[in-house]
Amino acid sequence: MRANKLDGYLGFTTFGESHGPAMGLVIEDVKPGISFPYDEIKTALFARKGGKNFTATSRNEEDKFEVLSGVFQGKTTGMPICIVIFNKNHQSKDYENIANIFRPGHADFSYFKKFKIYDYRGGGRSSGRETISRVAASEMVNHLLKGIELIAYPIRIGKFIPNKISYSFLKTNYLKWGDENNYDELIRYLEKIKAEKDSVGSIIRFEIRNVPSGLGDPVFEKLEANIAKAILSIGSVKGIQFGAGFSLGKMKGSEANDEIKDGKFLTNNNGGILGGISTGQTIVFDFVSKPVPSIGKVQNTIDIEGENREIKITGRHDLVLTSRIIPVAIAMIKLVLSDAISYQKLIKNEKNTLNDFREQLEKIDEDILIAIARRNEISKQIGKFKKENKIGIVDSKRETEILNLLKNKALNLKINPKIISNIWKEIFEESKRQQ
Numbered sequence: 001m002r003a004n005k006l007d008g009y010l011g012f013t014t015f016g017e018s019h020g021p022a023m024g025l026v027i028e029d030v031k032p033g034i035s036f037p038y039d040e041i042k043t044a045l046f047a048r049k050g051g052k053n054f055t056a057t058s059r060n061e062e063d064k065f066e067v068l069s070g071v072f073q074g075k076t077t078g079m080p081i082c083i084v085i086f087n088k089n090h091q092s093k094d095y096e097n098i099a100n101i102f103r104p105g106h107a108d109f110s111y112f113k114k115f116k117i118y119d120y121r122g123g124g125r126s127s128g129r130e131t132i133s134r135v136a137a138s139e140m141v142n143h144l145l146k147g148i149e150l151i152a153y154p155i156r157i158g159k160f161i162p163n164k165i166s167y168s169f170l171k172t173n174y175l176k177w178g179d180e181n182n183y184d185e186l187i188r189y190l191e192k193i194k195a196e197k198d199s200v201g202s203i204i205r206f207e208i209r210n211v212p213s214g215l216g217d218p219v220f221e222k223l224e225a226n227i228a229k230a231i232l233s234i235g236s237v238k239g240i241q242f243g244a245g246f247s248l249g250k251m252k253g254s255e256a257n258d259e260i261k262d263g264k265f266l267t268n269n270n271g272g273i274l275g276g277i278s279t280g281q282t283i284v285f286d287f288v289s290k291p292v293p294s295i296g297k298v299q300n301t302i303d304i305e306g307e308n309r310e311i312k313i314t315g316r317h318d319l320v321l322t323s324r325i326i327p328v329a330i331a332m333i334k335l336v337l338s339d340a341i342s343y344q345k346l347i348k349n350e351k352n353t354l355n356d357f358r359e360q361l362e363k364i365d366e367d368i369l370i371a372i373a374r375r376n377e378i379s380k381q382i383g384k385f386k387k388e389n390k391i392g393i394v395d396s397k398r399e400t401e402i403l404n405l406l407k408n409k410a411l412n413l414k415i416n417p418k419i420i421s422n423i424w425k426e427i428f429e430e431s432k433r434q435q
Ligand SMILES: Cc1cc2nc3c(=O)[nH]c(=O)nc-3n(C[C@H](O)[C@H](O)[C@H](O)COP(=O)(O)O)c2cc1C
Pocket: 057, 105, 106, 107, 123, 126, 127, 128, 129, 131, 234, 235, 236, 237, 290, 292, 293, 294, 316, 317, 318, 321, 324, 325, 328
């Protein structure tokens, strides 16, 4: 399923279920000769890890990763890099009593509706543990992000809001809470929610500082759109807003517009992005992470037969996702920014070394390969259709028609039609083999 592959400057495929043997990823397009960021990955995985404070799951995974391929003597070789993180501290027995009973708010119901089978142990692929692979991957793009500062902190946890944000204080606590005046009270509130066997949501503010202007592209590659997709792809995130966000709906144009004077913006209601392209101001957005669905309170649900059931979840779960989700959001933003920056370099023609040109060609060659693989898939389906409907496989007339059409198009693109004839001769042969 292509849904497990992220395309972009750093394309990779992730795999693994929460209670399966391992989580991991395969990265195919890393340049050879880059020092592999062992320490950076270790630090990032530690930041995401549970088991470190009472608001996070007590599942205490070591999160030690192993590099199975693509790295030799500490350097990337240009071959596929496979990183695995073995699951060691899972307790599948916690899930036996709720097997086949859908957890309200979790993905069990919709996964079952779609696939007719789901791994109830820890949510399988829909588990928050899935995010570990993204965090590992994101450490491969740090060299592109030099100078850019990523800061994230909650502006709400349940009923609590920080009345001020002290950037020095938020660095001292795992919740990244910015207000020392109500921090202790917040902790007591969270302890109470835990004792009540409940969970709570939070809203995280994200600031991207020292970001260059010009990142993001019209029209489907708008920076906001790509950030939103990246953040919304994280489990539990249900909303995102940029700059003044939904408050813009209450404002007049004269209040909302970010006026410019003496070369400087006077406000940042647009969150540092205009027309999908960064302005050079700090990019600011907020996202909401819903309350952790698995709670110990009795709730109504149904089982896979559709029978009414009551459920009380006893496994080890996060209480609020703040400390767990911030490192994941940082990872996703690193990936989005590295895409935008590498594309911006192309526009500015900064990529002019032989290696950079070769890298671009390699990407194009890979796209061609993917297109051929897709063509083969469709050929197989056509073959099946033809057999079912007793239609002959070879259709020389159609081949000639396609070839003539392509040759005409090739002429318009200033491509020698002879090349097209040669390539498509092979493609037609392959298509017949697939059928
Ligand atoms: C880092 C992280 C940890 C999570 N931990 C838990 C957890 O312990 N228990 C739980 O029920 N959901 C947890 N979730 C949330 C679920 O993965 C998520 O709610 C579920 O997949 C349903 O998807 P949705 O909320 O995006 O609709 C976690 C999510 C993340 C990103």
